[in-house]
Amino acid sequence: MNDPIVIPLNEAEKTSVRRSAPLPAPVSASVPMSVSAPVWPLRDMPRERLLDAGAAALSDTELVALVLGSGLPGHNVFDVARSLLQRLGSLRAMLDATPEDFNGVRGVGPAKRAQLLAIMELARRALVEKMRERPLIDSPEAVEDYLRLLIGSRPYEVFICLFLDTRHRLIRSEENSRGSLTRMAVYPREIVRRALSVNAASLIVAHNHPSGAVKPSASDRQLTRVLRDTLALIDVQLIDHLVIGANDTFSFARAGWP
Numbered sequence: 227m228n229d230p231i232v233i234p235l236n237e238a239e240k241t242s243v244r245r246s247a248p249l250p251a252p253v254s255a256s257v258p259m260s261v262s263a264p265v266w267p268l269r270d271m272p273r274e275r276l277l278d279a280g281a282a283a284l285s286d287t288e289l290v291a292l293v294l295g296s297g298l299p300g301h302n303v304f305d306v307a308r309s310l311l312q313r314l315g316s317l318r319a320m321l322d323a324t325p326e327d328f329n330g331v332r333g334v335g336p337a338k339r340a341q342l343l344a345i346m347e348l349a350r351r352a353l354v355e356k357m358r359e360r361p362l363i364d365s366p367e368a369v370e371d372y373l374r375l376l377i378g379s380r381p382y383e384v385f386i387c388l389f390l391d392t393r394h395r396l397i398r399s400e401e402n403s404r405g406s407l408t409r410m411a412v413y414p415r416e417i418v419r420r421a422l423s424v425n426a427a428s429l430i431v432a433h434n435h436p437s438g439a440v441k442p443s444a445s446d447r448q449l450t451r452v453l454r455d456t457l458a459l460i461d462v463q464l465i466d467h468l469v470i471g472a473n474d475t476f477s478f479a480r481a482g483w484p
Contacts, residue, residue, distance in 0.1 A: 286317050293345060294338050306333030318379040318472060321346045350375060354399065369430060370468065370475045372399075377434040378472045383410040385433040387417055389426035390465070397424050402431075412449055414456045421462045429457060432468035440469045440476040450478050 272288040281289065290307035310331050314320045320342070328339045353372040356365075369388070376399075377384045383405035389397040400420065403412050410433070421429060431453065433446075442450075450467045457464050469476040 286311060290317075290320075293341060294333070303333070306331070310334060316379060316472075318375070321349065321375055322377075322380055354396070366466075366477075370470075373432045373434075373468060373470045374472070374475065377432070378470050380434055381436055383433055383436065385410065385412050386431065387420065388430040388432075389421060389424045390428045390430065391425075392427040394428060394465070397426055414449075414452050417453065418456055418460060418462075421457065422460060426462055428463040428465050430465050430468070432470055434470040438471040438473065440471040440474045442469050442476055442478070450483065454483070 272284055272292055275283050276292065284292070287304055287307045290310060291303045294303050294306055294310075296303050310328070311317070311320075313331055314323055314327060323343070323346070325339055325343065328334045328342070334342075350372075353368070353375060356368050356372075373386065377386060385402045385404075387400050387402050389400070391397055402417060402420075403410055412433075417429070417431070420426075446467075446469060450464075453467070454464045466477055466479040468478075
């Protein structure tokens, strides 16, 4: 219990950047084109299509362009949105972005950077609110959606603890440890200490595999056994240990445990 469980890192896969179909060039290269510029017929403008058909009707580039609002001279807002997606790799990676990740993207200054970061934080908080509405043991899809959004696209491994009350409602979500380039150390004693300090009755833990492959390693299985046995000593139930990929999830509980 006093020694860390070291989880070796998986090799990160190269992510392919999803590119949207080319969009019309601005009327004048010297004028920054906004999403309201009269390039398409009004009914075909992204903003109008979103209001008429819903946000799902828009491409990733168009959605980001709507948030940005306008571009720069010689760089219309769709070029800026496309460059931003290419820089970060995907929309999901954008949710993990820090202010520094936007450095060097032309057209994304402090104001637009703040807008993007605020919207991403709203998305995360909305999922946390959803999880607090009902027992998490009855909402595995909400838990997995939240964890994929939170750590699914991280380029390094992260270990997350969801502390639950006696009714399996979320008390708090915390990052327990973060991997380096070569390993991630998880200390069961720290997890036990936090469970006691927040008066948790049960726990869901998760970590991501940057490679995207969610098959658990031998170290993952060892950690799960140690955590279950250690938490049981203080009468805290380990409900599940999830391995999170960008698109898939492995559940130790569903698989029958180690």
